[in-house]
Amino acid sequence: MKQLVRLAVVILAVCGILLFTISRLNASQGYSGNNTLTVYNWGDYIDPEVLDSFEEETGITVIYETFDTNEAMMTKIQQGGTSYDIAVPSEYMIEKLKEEDLLLPIDHSKIPNLKNIDERFLDLSFDPDNKYSIPYFWGTVGIVYNSKQLNGMKINSWDDLWNPTLKNEIIFTDSPREIIGMGLNSLGYSLNDTDPHHLQEAYDKLVSLKPNVKALLGDENKMLLASGEASIGVVWSGDASEIMSENEDLDYVLPEEGSNLWFDNMVIPKTAKNVDAAHKFMNYMLDPKVAAKNTEYVSYSTPNEEALQYMPEEMVNDKRFYPSPEQTERLEVYENLGPEKLGRINELFLQFKME
């Protein structure tokens, strides 16, 4: 017992000394000074070298934190414990943050690089005139599948997933709107449809898909799909390209019936302390060369038109990840449905899982 206590004391002391050293080092490098920028972003969603070069160029020190759901991010911003200068929510969350009055308007005169952004991605319904948000990445929801494991079978639509030969083959992203949305889309309804009858129809159709469902997972799905544990996955486009870079047998398809088109945009939360640096950061990220480098690392699709010329050609010409305007036309953006309707979708989703 005595030895145990002694050991614990030694470990605590070592930790304390290390912490102290780190804080001294940080102080000597200016981390605790006023010239810092706190960025709150999705996990693994920026090239760390880009952050380094931003620090070098501007002398601003970046403190970088990550989140894994829009909702968790909103909760933290609301509580205001940390004063984030930049956050990267998705479009429906931007609407919600705006409603809650948690965002600061952006001064476009400080972001000349905004001109590099493809017009398709500006002035969208969730943020008219981009008053509060600047595009960061965009993507879709689709099907990634291993045609080799499926004996050369081709998948083109949501309806193909209902094929009885695919028993126990599909892994889904554990996310209510994606799955219920898939049901709605496969029936020809809109992703944002909240008509109770249509939702019930979508639910009934999803229940008949249950024999083909292997699991509903979070980030583990990438590992399992790449290793061939299941041959089909319903995933976000960026995850798909990550899986495909690990296993070449896999292919990604945007379903015929339509699907979700999403945007992650940079915003300045109301709690920001260094609004000036936040503008500088946004402008820096929109620089074509920086955006190209960042995109190659993150592997989601960039909205930066000028950046495309600095990227590998096979990446830019890949219609699966850079669908043409005609293709994106049948895709829909999520609307903020409000808590009651979202609650209904969530309940149907729980029920679907229990079936």
Added chain:
Amino acid sequence: MENKSTRSLYMIPYVIWIAFFVIAPILLVLYYSFQDLNGNFSLTNYQNFFTPIYLEMTLSSFWYAFLITLVTLLFAYPTAYLLTKLKHKQLWLLLIIVPSWINLLLKAYAFLGIFGTYGMANKLLEAIGMGSKQLLFTDFSFVFVAVYIFIPFMILPIFNSLDKLNATYLDAANDLGASRWTTFRRIVFPLTIDGVKAGCQITFIPALSLFMLTRLIAGSQVITLGTAIEQQFLVTQDWGMGSTIAVFLIIFMFIVMFATGTKRRRARG
């Protein structure tokens, strides 16, 4: 007199702890459970709970928790009994407890690999000629992993009560002509029932609200009340409904505690 005042002095940390970390959170949960989505006082969440979805969820939570507790008990009791008969019993006991020092998440990920299509479990099945099976994301794997996680907590109290059992009782039973089964049924089991109850409590209550394993091992196809609470807070952001489910979970836990509670009427031998 002084004895009494020092005793109340010792009570202070306990009282502070209970007030801030037990009573205050429960009151907060209660308060939130009476709020609807717009922050008004209402009973809608409680009405919602009594709809088929949540009742079914409660039922399935109880079913799986029951199954997990039962299987754990079936493995733990003989193991604990065997342990008391061994020479270096403390060492063996330690070996059983050691895995519980490892983080739950790490263990869950390890099972993802073991039970996978190309994992060790399937290689073994193939080797003995049973052919590979879908193990991951089934009820079997969920119960298996849960039992694996809870088993040390069940063995410990049973081991303690078996270890304290007075051996002369067994001799007496033997002398009076009781068969081994009768001895176990009439003497050993009744005398160790407190250990069994403590073990069941410590297994059943957390099993009711398991939520990480339901996703990683059961592929989200088993839904417990814990999963529902997580979704209400993180996805729907309906803190009221999440709190209401939590209130029911607390009530259920009290019922379980009460039902399995030890009555200290008899003096211990």
